[in-house]
Every structure is written in C-alpha cells, then in structure tokens.
Amino acid sequence: xxxxxxxxxxxxxxxxxxxxxxxxxxxxxxxxxxxxxxxxxxxxxxxxxxxxxxxxxxxxxxxxxxxxxxxxxxxxxxxxxxxxxxxxxxxxxxxxxxxxxxxxxxxxxxxxxxxxxxxxxxxxxxxxxxxxxxxxxxxxxxxxxxxxxxxxxxxxxxxxxxxxxxxxxxxxxxxxxxxxxxxxxxxxxxxxxxxxxxxxxxxxxxxxxx
Amino acid sequence: xxxxxxxxxxxxxxxxxxxxxxxxxxxxxxxxxxxxxxxxxxxxxxxxxxxxxxxxxxxxxxxxxxxxxxxxxxxxxxxxxxxxxxxxxxxxxxxxxxxxxxxxxxxxxxxxxxxxxxxxxxxxxxxxxxxxxxxxxxxxxxxxxxxxxxxxxxxxxxxxxxxxxxxxxxxxxxxxxxxxxxxxxxxxxxxxxxxxxxxxxxxxxxxxxx
Numbered sequence: 001x002x003x004x005x006x007x008x009x010x011x012x013x014x015x016x017x018x019x020x021x022x023x024x025x026x027x028x029x030x031x032x033x034x035x036x037x038x039x040x041x042x043x044x045x046x047x048x049x050x051x052x053x054x055x056x057x058x059x060x061x062x063x064x065x066x067x068x069x070x071x072x073x074x075x076x077x078x079x080x081x082x083x084x085x086x087x088x089x090x091x092x093x094x095x096x097x098x099x100x101x102x103x104x105x106x107x108x109x110x111x112x113x114x115x116x117x118x119x120x121x122x123x124x125x126x127x128x129x130x131x132x133x134x135x136x137x138x139x140x141x142x143x144x145x146x147x148x149x150x151x152x153x154x155x156x157x158x159x160x161x162x163x164x165x166x167x168x169x170x171x172x173x174x175x176x177x178x179x180x181x182x183x184x185x186x187x188x189x190x191x192x193x194x195x196x197x198x199x200x201x202x203x204x205x206x207x208x209x210x
Numbered sequence: 211x212x213x214x215x216x217x218x219x220x221x222x223x224x225x226x227x228x229x230x231x232x233x234x235x236x237x238x239x240x241x242x243x244x245x246x247x248x249x250x251x252x253x254x255x256x257x258x259x260x261x262x263x264x265x266x267x268x269x270x271x272x273x274x275x276x277x278x279x280x281x282x283x284x285x286x287x288x289x290x291x292x293x294x295x296x297x298x299x300x301x302x303x304x305x306x307x308x309x310x311x312x313x314x315x316x317x318x319x320x321x322x323x324x325x326x327x328x329x330x331x332x333x334x335x336x337x338x339x340x341x342x343x344x345x346x347x348x349x350x351x352x353x354x355x356x357x358x359x360x361x362x363x364x365x366x367x368x369x370x371x372x373x374x375x376x377x378x379x380x381x382x383x384x385x386x387x388x389x390x391x392x393x394x395x396x397x398x399x400x401x402x403x404x405x406x407x408x409x410x411x412x413x414x415x416x417x418x419x420x
Contacts, residue, residue, distance in 0.1 A: 033273070033274070033275070033279075034275055034278060034279055034282065036247055036250075037246055037247060037250065037251060037270060037279065037282070038250055038251050038282055039250045040246075040247065040248055040249045040250030040252075041247060041248050042250075060247060061271075061273050061274075063243070063271050063273070063294060063321060063322065063346070064243070064271075064321060064346035064347055064348055065243070065244055065346070065347045065348065066348060068244060068347075069244055069247065072244065072247070072248055084273060084296075086294075086296040086322055087322055087348075088321075088322050088346065088348055088349055090348040090349060090351070090352060091346070091348040094348055111273060111274060111298075112273065112296055112297055112298050112301075136273070136274035136275070136298065136301070137274055137275045137278075138274055138275065138276060138297075138298055138300040138301040138304055139298055139300060141300070142300060
C-alpha cells in the first residue's frame, strides 16, 4: 500500500517546502488539477526535477484528446497521468496506449461515475494501471465519501491497482486501510495539519503495517 | 448566431497571428483545454489583452472544485468558462453561482453525456448560459458527429443558448446552421485551412444570414 500527497499549492516554492517536510513518508506527489490549469505543466516538471526519487502524478483529469495530453504530461516528466472514468472508451484506450509507449502509468478517476461496478470492470479490461474511487471537493462539501465505493471496486477489479481519494484524514485512515486499497491519496489530511511531518509519518506507519 | 474559433496552438505568438488574420469574422476565441493545461491560464490572459474586443472562452472542462476554477479563469480575464456536463450537479451549480458573481458566463460541454435530452433539461434548470453538444477528437477519429444531438437539445432547452462543436467544416456548416444553434464552434475547419481568412469570412456570411 502506497501513500500519495495531493498538492493544491499554486506557489511552487511553498509546494517544494511542504514536500521537503514530508518526503520521506510519502511515495507519490500529486500535482492537482487547478494547479496544472493555473500554472501549466511546468509545475509537474519543476517538482519532478526537485524530487527525482518521488513518483509524480499529473492530475490532468483528461476527458478528450487523451493520447496527446498523456504525451505532453510525459514530456513534462510526469510518472502517472489521470484520465476521467466518465470519458469515452476511445479516450481511455488512447491514454493507455500512449502511456505504455512512453513507459508511464494511467490512473482513472471514477469521480461522478454513476455505475461504479460496471465501469470499474470495463476499465480493468482496458488495461489501466490504477482505478480510483474519488469524492471530489464539491461533494465532500455536502458530506459524501468513497469508502463504500472502494469496497465495490475491490470486489470486481482483477488486474488494476485500486486507489481512493477525497477527504481522507488520520482519523478515517483505519477504515480506508481495512479495505486494502493499493494507494491512498491524502490532501488536506496532511497539507492542512499543523505538524505535517508527524501526521505523514503516522499515516505511513499505519499503511506499512498492511 | 455567433462564430467561435477554437484554438489548439500552444505557441502564443502563432496563436495571435492566426487570430489577427480572422478576428473581424469571429465573435469568440476559445483557448483549448490542452493549451491551458500545457501553458496555464496565462494563455487566456495574453490573448484577452491582445484582443480586448473579442470574447475569450477558457475551455477548462471543469469537473470539480468548480467555483474555484471559475474564479481563477475569471481572474485570468476569461469571459466564458466551460464545465463538463458529466460533472456532479453540485459542481455545475457552484460554477454558475461563481460566474454570476464574477459577471462571467458558463458553457456546459455535453461531451460523453449518455442521455443528452435529460441532462440538457437539468442543466437548463440550473441556469447555465450555454449548453453545447460536442463530439470530441477521440470520437471524431471514429467518424462521429453531433448534428443529431443538436436537434435533440434544441427541442428541450428553453432558457440557455445552444452550441455545437466538433469537426465542423465549411461543407458541413449549412447542415449545422439549419438547426439554428446560437453558437457554432469551429477549430480545424478554419485553423487548418490554407486561406483561413477567406474561410472564416464565408462562415460568418452564412451564419449572419440566419
């Protein structure tokens, strides 16, 4: 089980300071969608160059022109690129083919997918690397989470790794870990805490016990 | 009926040259999704500052954190921001509320929406400014278009303006115009032609007859 820190800091300097504080406790650093839209893919390149030992995920949430976006993220030194599960099958397949060509990985984000079980099975057959249940900001704001969805995809996904994102905190991590995802994605649960390093270290310890 | 030119040029200088060539024949200039992801929102700001008399649409294809993305695009001087029709209702409503606050407009892109008719009715009730049928690159590549979808939404949308995008060329424009959308979005149909200005002028003339 791996730990990913989702970064929403637009200021690259502040982002680097945060990562430096927690880097020994995380496996993957995520450059968030709004960061990429505001700053461009250079945000991905700068973080990867500063932290070559961490995997960097570019949260592109690709919806179309998928092979092109994966190619551009790959050129920007991303290791993993996200594609939306609600995208057309052709787009998902195009992203997977381009990622394989570039030696990169695809994480499909199930945000706003209505039939999680059916879509997860289809995505698994397309050969994606990760399938991620995700309650976005706008639904977290009305009290939703993705713990039940993680159970659902764990029951049907045979090949891909499973991931979960959206509002996970130290207090809710045990419930998440009990379902045994391959990847746990945490944003504010680390980044908005007073002692970020201590929280990241505790999360890492809990995750490594599984 | 208005004409929008969708720009996929990452090089801002080349983009400006293209716009200068056709600006008197178009109403709205679209900064494409990959351009924003590669260059950041500064691409929107630079084009708006160079062409203050054109409306600028930022094709963010927002999926989550919608109010925040609309706010940032607004700060970057976009006049219109796109949100995905497959996004959660909470996201669409958040985008509409923020756009109203900022004096901007929201175009909802129906790309990959399965039940176009039902979703168009819902979006119309949410108070979005434009509802756009759209066959993306990855489905254009397998021969699809959105002409029938435009008929469908014209039959149910009462308040929002209607738009169509995806592979429209001079030869197919009459068929599109016959359905009377409020906005026609053209990319390669202008940008990839030898005489861009002549094609844009012809399209404008055809559109203004309606």
